[in-house]
Amino acid sequence: MKAVHFGAGNIGRGFVGLLLHDAGYEVVFADVAEELIAQLAAADGYSVHEVGENPAVRTVNNFRAMNSTTQEAELIAEIATADIVTTAVGPHILKFVAPAIAKGIAARDSGLAPLQVMACENAINATDILAKEVASQPGAAASALDGKAVFANTAVDRIVPNQEAGQGLDVTVETFYEWVIDRTAFAGAAPAIPGATFVDDLSPYIERKLFTVNTGHASAAYFGFEAGLEKISEAMADQDVAEDVRAVLEETKQLLVSKHGFSNDEQEAYVQKILVRFSNPYLPDTVNRVGRAPLRKLSRHERFIGPAAELAERGIVPEALLGAIAAALRFTDPADAEATELAGILASSSPADATARITGLEPGHPLFNAVATLVEERQAEAAKAPA
Ligand SMILES: NC(=O)c1ccc[n+]([C@@H]2O[C@H](COP(=O)([O-])OP(=O)(O)OC[C@H]3O[C@@H](n4cnc5c(N)ncnc54)[C@H](O)[C@@H]3O)[C@@H](O)[C@H]2O)c1
Numbered sequence: 173m174k175a176v177h178f179g180a181g182n183i184g185r186g187f188v189g190l191l192l193h194d195a196g197y198e199v200v201f202a203d204v205a206e207e208l209i210a211q212l213a214a215a216d217g218y219s220v221h222e223v224g225e226n227p228a229v230r231t232v233n234n235f236r237a238m239n240s241t242t243q244e245a246e247l248i249a250e251i252a253t254a255d256i257v258t259t260a261v262g263p264h265i266l267k268f269v270a271p272a273i274a275k276g277i278a279a280r281d282s283g284l285a286p287l288q289v290m291a292c293e294n295a296i297n298a299t300d301i302l303a304k305e306v307a308s309q310p311g312a313a314a315s316a317l318d319g320k321a322v323f324a325n326t327a328v329d330r331i332v333p334n335q336e337a338g339q340g341l342d343v344t345v346e347t348f349y350e351w352v353i354d355r356t357a358f359a360g361a362a363p364a365i366p367g368a369t370f371v372d373d374l375s376p377y378i379e380r381k382l383f384t385v386n387t388g389h390a391s392a393a394y395f396g397f398e399a400g401l402e403k404i405s406e407a408m409a410d411q412d413v414a415e416d417v418r419a420v421l422e423e424t425k426q427l428l429v430s431k432h433g434f435s436n437d438e439q440e441a442y443v444q445k446i447l448v449r450f451s452n453p454y455l456p457d458t459v460n461r462v463g464r465a466p467l468r469k470l471s472r473h474e475r476f477i478g479p480a481a482e483l484a485e486r487g488i489v490p491e492a493l494l495g496a497i498a499a500a501l502r503f504t505d506p507a508d509a510e511a512t513e514l515a516g517i518l519a520s521s522s523p524a525d526a527t528a529r530i531t532g533l534e535p536g537h538p539l540f541n542a543v544a545t546l547v548e549e550r551q552a553e554a555a556k557a558p559a
């Protein structure tokens with residue numbers, strides 16, 4: 173069995189690659205980072221260090237690596253004969269990996285079982301986004317792909333920080349993991365991945381994951397950044413930050429319980445477990461990694477505006493989420509292109525225009541004015557700050 177996995181970064185090596193390896197797949201990692209590819213291509217294996225309660229070390233071997241840009245022809249041939257294609261490249265990168273996937277699917281022998289494609293990104297229905305990109309490739313009309321590939325949405329959960337220098341290919345991860353996959357996409361022939369959970373309705377799981385784990389995590393990052401803290405575990409050890417994060421998760425709990433029918437106790441247990449995960453002192457995770465790409469995180473269907481908008485539509489003012497949005501607007505990181513772009517939008521647009529551009533909210537939406545007020549406050553604050 174062979175899997176082609178795009179993105180040999182933190183989650184690629186520390187989670188998706190590991191679970192596919194444990195399921196018996198040979199994994200072909202496709203990436204664009206030449207040094208990483210060379211290291212993987214030269215290695216027989218790497219270790220995944222699970223830290224926290226019940227730590228363990230797992231070994232991943234039986235993999236190859238290739239450059240998805242310079243070795244496109246070889247990659248297409250691999251996809252043409254693979255069983256599974258997964259991605260963990262970031263939602264905005266899916267459009268760049270779609271052409272090779274489309275060509276690989278087109279090159280498949282019609283006698284083969286359909287290629288099983290799963291995007292493992294933090295975004296609602298990321299595989300649908302990928303499927304749309306694949307189907308829109310020149311010469312890859314949706315009908316030509318029919319029968320040659322199936323696309324399944326998934327929700328992936330494991331905290332994998334940026335790895336420390338000198339660690340080579342080894343990855344430090346938390347012990348917890350969850351990979352929930354939409355079973356219905358496979359028409360009865362779902363892959364056997366022992367570490368994954370297959371469900372008939374993914375939407376409650378994916379929203380619960382994004383609007384609890386990722387909303388809480390990003391809140392810890394932005395509140396922690398405001399408090400001048402570097403690590404997520406330090407942010408969670410700060411009583412004010414921890415209380416603010418807890419308040420945000422109380423609001424998303426309200427939405428998730430009423431929208432998806434999770435019981436209050438079940439969602440509370442999920443929240444408690446997550447707060448412990450964020451506080452894991454063995455994970456060297458930083459507010460800069462977790463706060464990365466603030467424009468993506470502040471976009472319309474993402475972890476802040478998504479739940480806040482739905483609460484506002486239900487007549488609830490999401491005070492704590494608005495506090496987290498205000499903190500996100502204050503996030504700066506010269507190494508983060510989106511943080512720089514965010515500052516540029518704030519500096520060059522009216523509060524209403526900036527709100528619309530950053531959040532995708534429409535001016536008539538019940539959340540719009542509250543966010544526009546925060547934007548205006550942030551603009552006034554930035555204008556007063558020394559250059
Ligand atoms: N790290 C986590 O804790 C975690 C957990 C769950 C989900 N995710 C999601 O997984 C995705 C990846 O996150 P990450 O933390 O592993 O990031 P990362 O930066 O560590 O890894 C991304 C990898 O993708 C590669 N890449 C970029 N463009 C590419 C292309 N065109 N083709 C092939 N490879 C390409 C990069 O070189 C890098 O190695 C994101 O969507 C993230 O939200 C991350």
Ligand SMILES: O=P(O)(O)OC[C@@H](O)[C@@H](O)[C@H](O)[C@H](O)CO
Pocket residue numbers: 294328329330331332385386389390461462463464465
């Ligand atoms: O990957 P992002 O940028 O969407 O979000 C940053 C973190 O919150 C995220 O990577 C978590 O560690 C992960 O989603 C845990 O499952």
